[in-house]
Amino acid sequence: MINVKNLLKLITYQENSQREGFVLEETVHDHPKSAKGESSPGGEDSHGQREAQAEPAPQKKAPAVRRAFKKPIRPADKANHKQKKKENGAAGESQPAPTSSQTMGEPPISNLSVSASLAENRKIIKKLYGLPANKDIVVRDIVLGTSPAIDGFIVFIDGLVDKSIQNLLLQALMLFAVRPVPAERGQLATYVKEKMLPGNQVVLKSRFNDILNAVNYGDTALFLEGCAEAVLVETKGWEHRGVDLPTVEQVVRGPHEAFSETLRTNTALIRKIIKNENLTTELLTVGSRNRALVAIMYQRDLANPALVAEVKRRISSIKTDRIIDSGMLEEMIMDTPYNLTPTILATERPDRVASGIIDGRVAIIVDGSPYVLLVPATMYEMLHTGEELYSRWQLGTFIRLLRALAFNLSFLLPGLYLAVVLFHHEMIPTELLLAIAGNRERVPLPSLVEVLLMEISFELIREAGLRIPGAMGTTIGIVGALVLGQAAVQANIVSPVLVILVAVTGLAGFAIPYYSLAFSLRIYRFYYIILGATLGFFGIACGLFTQIVLTANLKSFGVPYLAPIGPRTVPGADVVTRLPLFFHEKRPDYLNPQDITSQPDIARGWLEPPAKDGGKDY
Amino acid sequence: MRAIKIFALFLAVLAVVFLTGCFGSRETDETTYVLAMGLDKGEKDNLILTVTIANPKVIAGMAGGGGGGNGKGAESFLTASVETLGPITGLEQLNTATSRHLSLLHTKALVISEELAQEGIGKWFSTLSRYYELRATSFVFVCRGKAKDFLEKNKPPLEISPTKQYELIGSLSRAHGLYHDITFKEFYEELKSRSIQPSLPLAAIHEGGLETARPGVKQGGELELPLGKYIAGDIPIAGENKAQFYGTAVFQKDKMVGTISGEETRFYLMLRGKFETGFMNFLDPLSQPETLAFLVHQARSPKYVTRMSEDGSVTIDIDLYLEAELAAMLSGINYESPEYKPFIEAAFSQYVQEGCQRLIQRTQEEFKADIFGFGEQLKKHFWTVPSWTEYKWLERYPEAQVNVTVHTRVRRTGLQLKTMPLEGGQ
Amino acid sequence: MSHRQRMVGKIIKEGMFGPGEAVILLAISSISRLFLSYPGMLFEIGGPATWLTPLGGLVLALAAIFVLSLVLKKSPGSTIVEINEQAFGPYLGVAVNILAIVMVLELLGATYIREFSEAMLVTTLRFTPISVVDAAFLALGLLGAYLGIEALARTARLTYLYVLAALLFVILALIPFWNFHNLLPLLGKGPKEVFILGSLSTATLAELVIAGVIIQAMGGAEKLTRIGYRFIFMGFGLMMITLLDLVLTYNWTVSEEFTQPFLRLARTIYLGRFFQRLEAIFILVWVVVGALKIALLLYATAVSLARSLKLPDYRPLLWPLGLAMYILSLLPVDMVTTIRLDNYLRWLLFVPAYLLPLLILAALWLKGRGARAGN
Incomplete structure (x- = not known):
C-alpha cells in the first residue's frame, strides 16, 4: 500500500547514501x-x-603541472644530468626507476642475519612476510627427535614445495634422529646438514636476504633454537607444463621437444644433447621485484671469453622492476633497440640452442619463459631451421633458396605491384595488362587504397586467428580469408589479382622461420607500399638501399649483422646453400671462438683405404 | 623538445611534398592503351593519325568469364583518327575526344601508308625515336591504300587483341619468308646507315575475295610461276580477316621507291642470310609445265667474297647454300632416286640463281637502292670511318658487279622414299 | 677479420674493411658513369671502335695508381691530404687540398646527383619535379655517408652480385641483335682519335682521388697497389664489355644520338613475347649504384675537408656539404648544359688524379734534396 511517506520519498531528492565506486587516489x-x-x-x-x-x-x-615531455635519459647524458641535478638542488629531477624494494628511512630488514634466538627469528620472518595475513607462507614448528630435543621451525611456501620430499625430511628430523647432538649449538646447523638431513641440496645461510631468496623459490628453511644459521633444503616441486611439442618452430625431420617454463627443465634439455663437461651454466638474477633467475650456458673451451663477459655485464647491469619473459630481457640487452630488425635469436628448440652453443655462441635462459635467447645472431641464422641440417644437403639447399625467394617476396611484392600498375605500365605484357586493367575497371577505389585495405584486413584476420579460442581458430581463419576475399571480389571492392597477391605475400611471410623477423618484414611492407605508390620503382629502389645500408650497419653483440656476407669473413659452408656435412670443417669465423676447427679434413673415415694389415675388425 | 617539434614539422612537410599528386602515377583505369598507330598523308594538313585502342572491359571479360562468346556487342578494340600536324600533336588532339589519357606504352605496330612513304618519312622518325613512350621494338609496316582503312578493317577473328596478331606475324615471317618483320630499331638504323638501305614489309586489306586470282601456268598464264608475283592486297583469299601481309617495300633513304613481291622477298632474305624456311615451287625440269615444290631452308649463312679494285669498282661473289626437302610433286617421276636427284637440284639452283640476279638487277636499275647490305661486307676494306664515308658506297651501288651462285642439296624426301607410277586406267 | 676502429693520426676515426670489399666498392662506383650519357660522348670520339678507347685509359689509370702508391708510401698512416700538407707546407697545402681535392669532389658529386636525377626523370618519373628526385638522392647519400664507409663497403658487397647479374643479362640478352659488321671499320674514326683522345677521356676516374682519401680505411698504402690494379681492371673491363655490346647492337651513327645509351640497350631486350620491356628492373640497379657513388663522394669530400682542417670528426660537415651539393646540382639550366659540364669536369679531374701526385713527388724530392744538401 502506498502511503504518503513513500510517495514523498519517491518524488523528492534523496541523497545517494551508498558508497561511491572505488577510486584509486594518490x-x-x-x-x-x-x-x-x-x-x-x-x-x-x-x-x-x-x-x-x-x-x-x-x-x-x-x-597539476602540464605533463612535460620527458626525454629518455641516455647514459652519455647521465653525467651531465647528475651535474645539473647537483646545481638545481631542490628542483627534484627524478632519477631512473627506484632500485629495490627498500622502504625509506630504515635499514632494510633483509640485511639482518639470523639470530640465535628462535623467537627473534620467528618475529623477523613474520615481519618480512607479512604473516599472518600472507596465507601462502607456512611456518611449522617442529621438535627435532634428538636427545636433548631441539626446537625449531620450518618456513616454506605452500604450492612451491614438493610435499613428499618434505615429509621425508621431516621424518628424518623428527623420527629418525638417533645420533647424539653436539653440545655446542653453533655447530648444530652443520651437524644437521651433514648427518641428519637426506635432502640432496642442503646449504647453510645466515643472512635473511639469502634465506628469503631461497624460500621464495621453493626451498624449505629450517631454523633451530640457539643456532645462528638456517638450514636451507631444496624441496622444489610445483605444477608446471611438461616437455611439449614446439608450437611455432615445427620441423618434419628432427627432434620434437621444446622448452618449457622451468629453468631446470630447460637446462636439462640442453645438457641432454651436449654431454660435455665444458658446458658451463652460470646463474644471474634480473628484475628487482620478480627476481627471475637467468642462466647463461656456453662451452668453456669454445666461446670467446670476451663475449661471455659482455653478456654477463649487460644482464647484471639491468635495473628494472620485472623481467617476466625472455622477450623483455632481449629488448633490454639489444644493441640497437630502435631498429626494426631483430638482432637476437629466440628459439624454443633445444637442438637449435645446442647447435649454437657448439658453434661458440652463448645461450640465455630466463626462468618462466620457454624461449631461449642465443647471442650473437646474424640475419642468416634467423633464416635457418634445423630441418636443412637434418635432411640431405640438396633438400636443404632447395629449401634455403625457396626461403630466400619468400623473404624477398614477403615485403616487396605489394610495393612492386603498385609501382608497376601505377607507374610502369610498360613492364607487363600487353595481354596481362589488359586483363588487369579490365578487372580494375569495376573497382571504385584507387590502387593504393585497395592494397592497403586488403593488407589491413589480412593483418586483422591473422591477429584474430591467433586470439580466437580453441577449435574455432583455424576454421575462422580459413573461412574468414576465403569468404572475405571472395565476397570482396564479388562486391567489386578489390580486384581478383590483388587477393592472390596478398595471399601469396602472407604465405611468403609464413615461410620465414623466425617470427620476429617475419613481423618486422610485415612492417617494412607498409613502407614499401607507400614508396611504391608515390615514386614507383625509384621509390622502391631508394627504400631498398636505405634498408640495406641500415641493416649492414647493425651489430649484434659485436658481430656485424650480415656476416659472413656483409663483411666477408671466411666463406661459410652453411649460409645460403648448404654444402654436404662433411665439408663443414670450420665454425663460423665471425664468432672468433677459441677453436675454429670443427671437423678434420676427412670427416668420413670409412672413405680412407683400409690399412695394410687387413684392417681392424669392426 | 623544440627540436622534436621542428623535426616533426619537417617530416610532415616532406610527406606532403611526396604525396601531393604522386607525380606521374597513373592508374590503369585512367589510361587508354594505343595498340597500333597508323600514319596517312593528310589532305589539308600533314598527317592523318589513326590509332587502335584497346577496350579492356571486353578483353578481360572474354579472357576470364568466357561470356563474350557470341555477343559481338562490344568490340575488343576501337579505332579513332585525326588529321593533324604530327604524331604527338595528333595524340594530344585525340586526348580531347577520349575520356582517358592515351598512352603509347604498348604500341606494337606502326603502319605507314604508301603515299606517305613515297613522300619521305625521315622527319617523323625523329619524333618517334625521341618520344619516351614509343619502344624501339615495335614493328613497322607499309600498307597499300590508307592506313586508316587498314587499321579499321584489320579484325583478326581468333585474337583477343590486335597486339598478339602483330607479335605473331613476326614469328610467322620466319616460317615462310614471304615478308619479313622489321622493328623500329632496325629500320631506324638502316635509315641512318651508310651501308644499307631500309626496307619494310607490305600489308594491305583485300576486299576482293577470290576474284583477284591470276591465271596459273596451265590455264594459259605466263610460263613464269605467278605464285610469287602477288603483293599484299592481291592474294585471292576469301575469309573473315581481310588483312594480308605479303611482299616488301623498298626505300631509298627515307622515300619509298617501289615494291617487290613475295617470292622476291624470299630471294632478298636469302641474300641477306635471314631466310629461314619456306615452301617454294618451281617448274619441273623434265615435265613442264608441272611443278615441284621444296621445303627449303638456308643451311649456312651466305659466303660473300668482295673484291675492290684501285678505282673503286667492286665485284661481289655470293654463294648461297640451301637445303631442301622434297615436298610435293605433280608429275609422278621418281625424283627420289639418285639418277634423277641432280636434275632437280640443278633446276632449283638455276631457278633461285636467276631469281636473285633479276632481283639484284632490279634494285640496281630500277630502285638504285642496296637493300641487301653489301656495304657491310665492303667495310672491311677500309680502316677508318672517314675513308669509308668518302667512298659513298650507296651511290656506287648501281655500278657494282654482283654474281650469285646457289648450291642446293636435297636432303630428305618426306615420308615417301619412292614414287611408283600409277597403273591401270586409260 | 676483426673490424676495429683505428685512430689515424688522432684526427679521424674510420672503420676498416678488407681489400676484397675495397675492390668491389671502388669498382661498382666506377661503373656508375656507364649508366649516364658518358658512353654517348665516347661514341663521338671513337665511332665503331669505341670499345677500344678504354684501353689507353686503363694504362694511364694503372700508372696513376702506381704514382699514388709511391706518394702514399712516403708517409704511411696518412692519406693524400696530409701528404699534401707535408709537401707544400701548411698554407699552400691547405689551399691545394681544398681547391684540388675537396672542391673537385664536391663538384663531381653535384654533377652526379644531377645526372642521375635526370636519368630517372627521362626513364620513369617524367612528371616529378627534379628537386624531389635530387632530394631523394641526397638523402640516400647523406644516410650512407653518415653511417660510415664500413656500411657502404658492406652494402657494395651485398649488392654487387645483382649489379653484375643485371649487366650481364643486358649484354647477353641482346645477342640476337648483334651484328658483327658494326665493328667495322676497325679503327673507327682514326687511330689518333681513338687511342689518344679516347684514352684521355676515359682515364680520369674519380675513384683515383677517392682511393687516395680513404686509403686508411682500406688498410693502408701497402695494399693500394693490389686494390688499385684489381679495381681498375674490373671497372675498365666492364666498361669495355658494355661498349662492345653497344657497338654490336646499334651501329655507331645511331648510338651517338642516344641520351642514355645503356637505357636504350635495356629497352631493346626482346626475348620473345614475354620477356620484353624489362628496363624498369634496371632502375633498381641504377639507383643503388648511383646512391653508392653519391654517398662515397660525399663521404670522401667530408673526410678530406675534415682532415685538411684538422677536425676530429667528419659528420658535422656532412649536412652543409650535402646541401651545397644539392644546390649546385640544381644550377645547370638544362640537360645539355649538364652533359657539357660533365665533360668539362672530366678534364678537371686530371689535376687531382694525375698532376697532384706528380707534383707532390717533385716537391718531396726537392725538399729531400734540400734537406740532404743542408746536412
Whole structure:
C-alpha cells in the first residue's frame, strides 16, 4: 500500500547514501622520494605533485603541472644530468626507476642475519612476510627427535614445495634422529646438514636476504633454537607444463621437444644433447621485484671469453622492476633497440640452442619463459631451421633458396605491384595488362587504397586467428580469408589479382622461420607500399638501399649483422646453400671462438683405404 | 623538445611534398592503351593519325568469364583518327575526344601508308625515336591504300587483341619468308646507315575475295610461276580477316621507291642470310609445265667474297647454300632416286640463281637502292670511318658487279622414299 | 677479420674493411658513369671502335695508381691530404687540398646527383619535379655517408652480385641483335682519335682521388697497389664489355644520338613475347649504384675537408656539404648544359688524379734534396 511517506520519498531528492565506486587516489605514500625534502615542484617533474608532508589528511593539491615531455635519459647524458641535478638542488629531477624494494628511512630488514634466538627469528620472518595475513607462507614448528630435543621451525611456501620430499625430511628430523647432538649449538646447523638431513641440496645461510631468496623459490628453511644459521633444503616441486611439442618452430625431420617454463627443465634439455663437461651454466638474477633467475650456458673451451663477459655485464647491469619473459630481457640487452630488425635469436628448440652453443655462441635462459635467447645472431641464422641440417644437403639447399625467394617476396611484392600498375605500365605484357586493367575497371577505389585495405584486413584476420579460442581458430581463419576475399571480389571492392597477391605475400611471410623477423618484414611492407605508390620503382629502389645500408650497419653483440656476407669473413659452408656435412670443417669465423676447427679434413673415415694389415675388425 | 617539434614539422612537410599528386602515377583505369598507330598523308594538313585502342572491359571479360562468346556487342578494340600536324600533336588532339589519357606504352605496330612513304618519312622518325613512350621494338609496316582503312578493317577473328596478331606475324615471317618483320630499331638504323638501305614489309586489306586470282601456268598464264608475283592486297583469299601481309617495300633513304613481291622477298632474305624456311615451287625440269615444290631452308649463312679494285669498282661473289626437302610433286617421276636427284637440284639452283640476279638487277636499275647490305661486307676494306664515308658506297651501288651462285642439296624426301607410277586406267 | 676502429693520426676515426670489399666498392662506383650519357660522348670520339678507347685509359689509370702508391708510401698512416700538407707546407697545402681535392669532389658529386636525377626523370618519373628526385638522392647519400664507409663497403658487397647479374643479362640478352659488321671499320674514326683522345677521356676516374682519401680505411698504402690494379681492371673491363655490346647492337651513327645509351640497350631486350620491356628492373640497379657513388663522394669530400682542417670528426660537415651539393646540382639550366659540364669536369679531374701526385713527388724530392744538401 502506498502511503504518503513513500510517495514523498519517491518524488523528492534523496541523497545517494551508498558508497561511491572505488577510486584509486594518490596518497602521500605513493611518492616516497618526494618525501625527501623537496618542497616545491620543479618544471620537469612528472605527474602531479603533492607537498611532501607525511600527513595522511587530505592535502591541498598543488595545481597539476602540464605533463612535460620527458626525454629518455641516455647514459652519455647521465653525467651531465647528475651535474645539473647537483646545481638545481631542490628542483627534484627524478632519477631512473627506484632500485629495490627498500622502504625509506630504515635499514632494510633483509640485511639482518639470523639470530640465535628462535623467537627473534620467528618475529623477523613474520615481519618480512607479512604473516599472518600472507596465507601462502607456512611456518611449522617442529621438535627435532634428538636427545636433548631441539626446537625449531620450518618456513616454506605452500604450492612451491614438493610435499613428499618434505615429509621425508621431516621424518628424518623428527623420527629418525638417533645420533647424539653436539653440545655446542653453533655447530648444530652443520651437524644437521651433514648427518641428519637426506635432502640432496642442503646449504647453510645466515643472512635473511639469502634465506628469503631461497624460500621464495621453493626451498624449505629450517631454523633451530640457539643456532645462528638456517638450514636451507631444496624441496622444489610445483605444477608446471611438461616437455611439449614446439608450437611455432615445427620441423618434419628432427627432434620434437621444446622448452618449457622451468629453468631446470630447460637446462636439462640442453645438457641432454651436449654431454660435455665444458658446458658451463652460470646463474644471474634480473628484475628487482620478480627476481627471475637467468642462466647463461656456453662451452668453456669454445666461446670467446670476451663475449661471455659482455653478456654477463649487460644482464647484471639491468635495473628494472620485472623481467617476466625472455622477450623483455632481449629488448633490454639489444644493441640497437630502435631498429626494426631483430638482432637476437629466440628459439624454443633445444637442438637449435645446442647447435649454437657448439658453434661458440652463448645461450640465455630466463626462468618462466620457454624461449631461449642465443647471442650473437646474424640475419642468416634467423633464416635457418634445423630441418636443412637434418635432411640431405640438396633438400636443404632447395629449401634455403625457396626461403630466400619468400623473404624477398614477403615485403616487396605489394610495393612492386603498385609501382608497376601505377607507374610502369610498360613492364607487363600487353595481354596481362589488359586483363588487369579490365578487372580494375569495376573497382571504385584507387590502387593504393585497395592494397592497403586488403593488407589491413589480412593483418586483422591473422591477429584474430591467433586470439580466437580453441577449435574455432583455424576454421575462422580459413573461412574468414576465403569468404572475405571472395565476397570482396564479388562486391567489386578489390580486384581478383590483388587477393592472390596478398595471399601469396602472407604465405611468403609464413615461410620465414623466425617470427620476429617475419613481423618486422610485415612492417617494412607498409613502407614499401607507400614508396611504391608515390615514386614507383625509384621509390622502391631508394627504400631498398636505405634498408640495406641500415641493416649492414647493425651489430649484434659485436658481430656485424650480415656476416659472413656483409663483411666477408671466411666463406661459410652453411649460409645460403648448404654444402654436404662433411665439408663443414670450420665454425663460423665471425664468432672468433677459441677453436675454429670443427671437423678434420676427412670427416668420413670409412672413405680412407683400409690399412695394410687387413684392417681392424669392426 | 623544440627540436622534436621542428623535426616533426619537417617530416610532415616532406610527406606532403611526396604525396601531393604522386607525380606521374597513373592508374590503369585512367589510361587508354594505343595498340597500333597508323600514319596517312593528310589532305589539308600533314598527317592523318589513326590509332587502335584497346577496350579492356571486353578483353578481360572474354579472357576470364568466357561470356563474350557470341555477343559481338562490344568490340575488343576501337579505332579513332585525326588529321593533324604530327604524331604527338595528333595524340594530344585525340586526348580531347577520349575520356582517358592515351598512352603509347604498348604500341606494337606502326603502319605507314604508301603515299606517305613515297613522300619521305625521315622527319617523323625523329619524333618517334625521341618520344619516351614509343619502344624501339615495335614493328613497322607499309600498307597499300590508307592506313586508316587498314587499321579499321584489320579484325583478326581468333585474337583477343590486335597486339598478339602483330607479335605473331613476326614469328610467322620466319616460317615462310614471304615478308619479313622489321622493328623500329632496325629500320631506324638502316635509315641512318651508310651501308644499307631500309626496307619494310607490305600489308594491305583485300576486299576482293577470290576474284583477284591470276591465271596459273596451265590455264594459259605466263610460263613464269605467278605464285610469287602477288603483293599484299592481291592474294585471292576469301575469309573473315581481310588483312594480308605479303611482299616488301623498298626505300631509298627515307622515300619509298617501289615494291617487290613475295617470292622476291624470299630471294632478298636469302641474300641477306635471314631466310629461314619456306615452301617454294618451281617448274619441273623434265615435265613442264608441272611443278615441284621444296621445303627449303638456308643451311649456312651466305659466303660473300668482295673484291675492290684501285678505282673503286667492286665485284661481289655470293654463294648461297640451301637445303631442301622434297615436298610435293605433280608429275609422278621418281625424283627420289639418285639418277634423277641432280636434275632437280640443278633446276632449283638455276631457278633461285636467276631469281636473285633479276632481283639484284632490279634494285640496281630500277630502285638504285642496296637493300641487301653489301656495304657491310665492303667495310672491311677500309680502316677508318672517314675513308669509308668518302667512298659513298650507296651511290656506287648501281655500278657494282654482283654474281650469285646457289648450291642446293636435297636432303630428305618426306615420308615417301619412292614414287611408283600409277597403273591401270586409260 | 676483426673490424676495429683505428685512430689515424688522432684526427679521424674510420672503420676498416678488407681489400676484397675495397675492390668491389671502388669498382661498382666506377661503373656508375656507364649508366649516364658518358658512353654517348665516347661514341663521338671513337665511332665503331669505341670499345677500344678504354684501353689507353686503363694504362694511364694503372700508372696513376702506381704514382699514388709511391706518394702514399712516403708517409704511411696518412692519406693524400696530409701528404699534401707535408709537401707544400701548411698554407699552400691547405689551399691545394681544398681547391684540388675537396672542391673537385664536391663538384663531381653535384654533377652526379644531377645526372642521375635526370636519368630517372627521362626513364620513369617524367612528371616529378627534379628537386624531389635530387632530394631523394641526397638523402640516400647523406644516410650512407653518415653511417660510415664500413656500411657502404658492406652494402657494395651485398649488392654487387645483382649489379653484375643485371649487366650481364643486358649484354647477353641482346645477342640476337648483334651484328658483327658494326665493328667495322676497325679503327673507327682514326687511330689518333681513338687511342689518344679516347684514352684521355676515359682515364680520369674519380675513384683515383677517392682511393687516395680513404686509403686508411682500406688498410693502408701497402695494399693500394693490389686494390688499385684489381679495381681498375674490373671497372675498365666492364666498361669495355658494355661498349662492345653497344657497338654490336646499334651501329655507331645511331648510338651517338642516344641520351642514355645503356637505357636504350635495356629497352631493346626482346626475348620473345614475354620477356620484353624489362628496363624498369634496371632502375633498381641504377639507383643503388648511383646512391653508392653519391654517398662515397660525399663521404670522401667530408673526410678530406675534415682532415685538411684538422677536425676530429667528419659528420658535422656532412649536412652543409650535402646541401651545397644539392644546390649546385640544381644550377645547370638544362640537360645539355649538364652533359657539357660533365665533360668539362672530366678534364678537371686530371689535376687531382694525375698532376697532384706528380707534383707532390717533385716537391718531396726537392725538399729531400734540400734537406740532404743542408746536412
